[in-house]
Structure formats: structure tokens, C-alpha cells
Amino acid sequence: NAGVTQTPKFQVLKTGQSMTLQCAQDMNHxxxxxxxxxxxxxxxxxxxxxxxxxxxxxxxxNGYNVSRSTTEDFPxxxxxxxxxxxxxxxxxxxxxxxxxxxxxxGAGSRLTVL
Amino acid sequence: GxxxxxxxxxxxxEGAIVQINCTYQTSGFNGLFWYQQHAGEAPTFLSYNVxxxxxxxxxFSSFLSRSKGYSYLLLKELQMKxxxxxxxxxSDSNYxxxxxxxTKLIIKP
Numbered sequence: 001n002a003g004v005t006q007t008p009k010f011q012v013l014k015t016g017q018s019m020t021l022q023c024a025q026d027m028n029h030x031x032x033x034x035x036x037x038x039x040x041x042x043x044x045x046x047x048x049x050x051x052x053x054x055x056x057x058x059x060x061x062n063g064y065n066v067s068r069s070t071t072e073d074f075p076x077x078x079x080x081x082x083x084x085x086x087x088x089x090x091x092x093x094x095x096x097x098x099x100x101x102x103x104x105x106g107a108g109s110r111l112t113v114l
Numbered sequence: 115g116x117x118x119x120x121x122x123x124x125x126x127x128e129g130a131i132v133q134i135n136c137t138y139q140t141s142g143f144n145g146l147f148w149y150q151q152h153a154g155e156a157p158t159f160l161s162y163n164v165x166x167x168x169x170x171x172x173x174f175s176s177f178l179s180r181s182k183g184y185s186y187l188l189l190k191e192l193q194m195k196x197x198x199x200x201x202x203x204x205s206d207s208n209y210x211x212x213x214x215x216x217t218k219l220i221i222k223p
Binding site: 041042043045074077090100106107108 | 120122125147149154156158162201203210211212213214215216
């Protein structure tokens, strides 16, 4: 059981470039989400999904897009990278569609935007 | 507004006991989570409290007082591997999590 798999682990981008962070889970979880973690701040929710075909915005959605075409995959797209998007990104999933249960996190993706 | 506060950093000695406090203001409160996060790694679930009282899991215990908007995580018989950040998160009326900034726990021999 792989759990939640995120790729890549590290990425350096130039301002204005676009990229996709991949997230896949093999636990048949309905709820999936993307967080960013910055020093001195709590985890902040970017986007989330309660099932295939359903996505919604979190606290800090600007500059990011998501889609959920299958239960397993929930990619996060950065449309035009900015230095303010330098952060560590975590994908997390939960068996509860409300997300109000235990979250299983991926290993994280460290993104630097120059 | 919605808010979570926890100390930024704490230091304790191997073998001792430490209590990490968390205060919250959350509308439609639906429970309080604690996660452990080692440096450079993902958060992992430790405990969940929705009713007042103490939940014990081995060396770790978590307490909740809903009337006071207060929780603590108690770690006993500290080991060097307990050096990590401990994240407090409350669940609101929409079951969305509001996260504290985390408490970095440093264990000294």
C-alpha cells in the first residue's frame, strides 16, 4: 500500500513558468486536498475535492488550478509561478468526504520560484 | 474570527514529561486534531478529541475542554525521536481544518 504519492519532491521554477504537482492515492479515499506550508504559519488549504468531478477552493486558491477526473488522482497546477508560491506543498486524503477525519499526507513537494 | 494558538518552541529533557498547549476559537467546533511532523517529513496523525476529557494512547495523551477552547498534548517518557513539530488543528462547522503554526519540540539528553 503506497498511501499518498506526490511528485516531484523538489522543483525549481522561474517566475512565469507553469508546472503540475502530481498526487495519487491508492486507498480509495473520497476526500483529497492540497496544502501549502510556510515557515511560521499553519498549513493553508489551497483546493480540495470530495469526490471525482468535484473540486472547491480553500483558503488560498489564487494562482492554482486543480481537477479530479478519477478517485485516485488530484493534480495541482501552477499557472504562472510567482516567488510568493515558494513553499512546501502537501497533498492529503481522507476516507471521509468531509475531510473531518484522519488525513493521510504525501511526503511533500518543495517548490522554489526564482 | 477563527484562530489557533500554540507555543512556537519548547525544550524538554529525555525521559521527562512535556505538555504542549493549544487554544482555539472556532465557529461550529467539530473536534481537535494533533499531528506530529518530523523535520522534512509529512505530518502524521496522533490524536483526535471531540468530547471533553483525556484520551490516552501509550506515551501520548490529548485533552480537550470545549468550554475553554483549550487542548493539550501530553508526552511522557520523552525519547530523542520525539523531537518534532506538533501541529494542532480544529475542525469548523464545515469540517474544514484550521491549523496552528506548530510547536517545535526539542529534546535534550
